[in-house]
Amino acid sequence: MSSRASKGTAVVALAATAGILVSAVPAGATTKYTPGAPGAGDPYFPDMGNGGYDVAHYDIALKYDPVGKGIQAVTGIQARATQNLSRFNLDFLGPLRISSLRVNGAKAAFRRTGAQELEITPRKGLRKNSKFTVTVAYSGVPQTINDATLGTSGWVPTSDGALMVNQPFGAATVYPVNDTPADKATYRFFLTAPKSLTTLANGDFSGKVTKGGLTTTRWEMRQPMASELSMLTIGKYDVLSGKTSTGIPNITATDQALGISPALGREFHDQTALIQDFLATKFGRYPFTSTGGIVVRANIGYALETQARSIYDRAHAPGTLPSRTTIAHELAHQWYGDSSTPERWSDIWLNEGFATYAEWLYLEKFQNKPVQQSFDETYATPADDDLWKPLTADPGRDNIFHPTVYDRGAMTVHALRLEIGEKDFARLIKEWPARNRGGTFTTREFIRFAEDISGERLDDLFRKWVFTSGKPSL
Template structure:
């Protein structure tokens, strides 16, 4: 094998904005560097994500100061260039002030542009397929997103701390990120707060230490995670830890909610029991730790944050999540977290499976057949708003619309009846197994269902997910 001569040359900026061309010795081809795309191409959220590179790992170190309600943070990113990059973007939203930014250890030029772009120009071009690192130091009070259609997300202050809930685009309020579900990565969190506060994140607990009045905790998400599923919680929590069939189970309840010790134990037990029920139907739990956090955040929703769902019960103090809600968020660990949609239009693949899991649990615990749950929803009048959006393309402002949840679950039941009990039971496990840790689309699911069952299913899915209006039975 012969080696290509190494070219060492200064990189010069041409007249075309963002284009770099490296000088080359006689006979060698000059390397052309171009900017990475400032978006991932998702029509619902054109500013989300970026092109030109693939992230493998985020290391987020964050210190919370109750006196200022702000943070001091350093995020280190490991990535690989997917083209010859002259510059690239990260998503970084809000007022956080950057104090230092380095690429491969060297100072890099940067500027904040557009809705949420952090545009970075390294001192020299980044070659395709080469790994590189980005380190950003910053501080301030993170931004909270209040979207009329999509609700509250991002960094959410609480009475004694904060939570970070990122669906669909809140991660960029807390750390620089390639903020689209198609660029999944592993994570580590190092969280520092006064010793009277608890710091929590998704993934495996990797230890903590207290010194000088501050406690530092370490968390590791060892399986690929979409940024919208990352989570941080800081505050006064009662924490319970155990192991459920070899999987660490960590649950926490906000002390400000008035949840008793017995209720906390019940929540912890139900988390393990319901997870076991889902694993019997969907296959082995996909992550190396589990649990759940009951918070007093005031956002009005629960979220399937990876490895440890978050349940906001600010409006229901003194209670714990109902079993159906636990089943919904834990089912997402398979459908939505481990197997993540390619585009936000495909979110019914998350919510349909999660809602169907509620129906399955109701059948097991309450003796209510899944068919009865289907019939109750189908009884909704034809002129109801439930039937208006297209399930597999609801529109940006409707990604959390009822049709995504209920009609998504109804689609799965219609599929069950079409392909039969045996093939449907196989499908529940095989779909996750085939796509674990990756991304998939509605069309991928349709093709997979057809191949597994041997049935032609275009008409079924056209009626249930690609057409608005109440489907006929």
């Protein structure tokens, strides 16, 4: 999906023009159909994502079986062909068994190939710019991914249910998907489980129905979302609902297995609202229509900025809340990383650098620790430390969660602030996520934007901070 509204307008215009050209093809002319690419072209994850189409929307209806720990599910996909397609791929990983697959309502041929490819051949080719639907019914116990360097993702069983977390991969273990940040879409979740369990997902809560001992909840993410940011969880939770001071619906939940007191649950709820409203004064209007967070016992060992409702694992410290700087970090991602998303994984420093910088902003506002002090303490890391070794703007597949992405990324943000001055920096950190709302971007685009805002050439600054290994000089 395009990173700017102007690009989107151009795409619509081109699509309209293409439609006219197709209709003008002489009678009897043969249309050539070719397969979509089985990858999206990201060198870090060449098997992830696919080419030949753009997804607009996912409907995920999932029923959880607490006895077998598995699911029955139907995923519906609305998409548009970006070429004349003879066949196309979705990412679908693990042992889930497909019982039915239809394209535009008609049965389609399919096969599983490679590690995660679901290759689909519709009964007839799909013309460029035509809209089409895919409906896949499947069941089984989804796979948990345990990557040696990138950790746990996908479907994570818990003591009373399950959690789905998907960064950098994992979505394809639970639903068929074009698993690339470059193809965002809106979502609806229909989650069914025994009425004794709570089901939660991204987005706005839009109702529930209880029948025959089962409850189905409906959640809607109305703004474009990358698949790596999708989330759902099933289990026993204490849930609080309210609004932030600026009127944004706020839903938070704490896993009962953690033994978090009602008072701490309320504190987490209130702090989520408070910190979000503070960050909005720095980064501009909150980009989604609801917010919140979920404290879980999942043994994944991290917090994750799942869109509009972040996940915080506290299995290592039951009865306690995530730190307020962690909450600030994950909420900052809603602007930097979620609404505005790097097109390729090599540019993740712009997610994590700004989120880490938000921690420093929080400490300055609420604990009287100047941002400059946080910078100085981090910069004092010895020059031979591993922090300085990877390239921040291209750390490599196994280093996308390396400290250079977080800490050196935040130092880069501060170095930019010192270079361009307070007025231009304040403008930049609001206008950048607004400019890219719902879309994707690259590091080079960010640099050009910073240069446009400041009127300065910034090649040297970014060369030494993100494109060069080693500790930069001040």
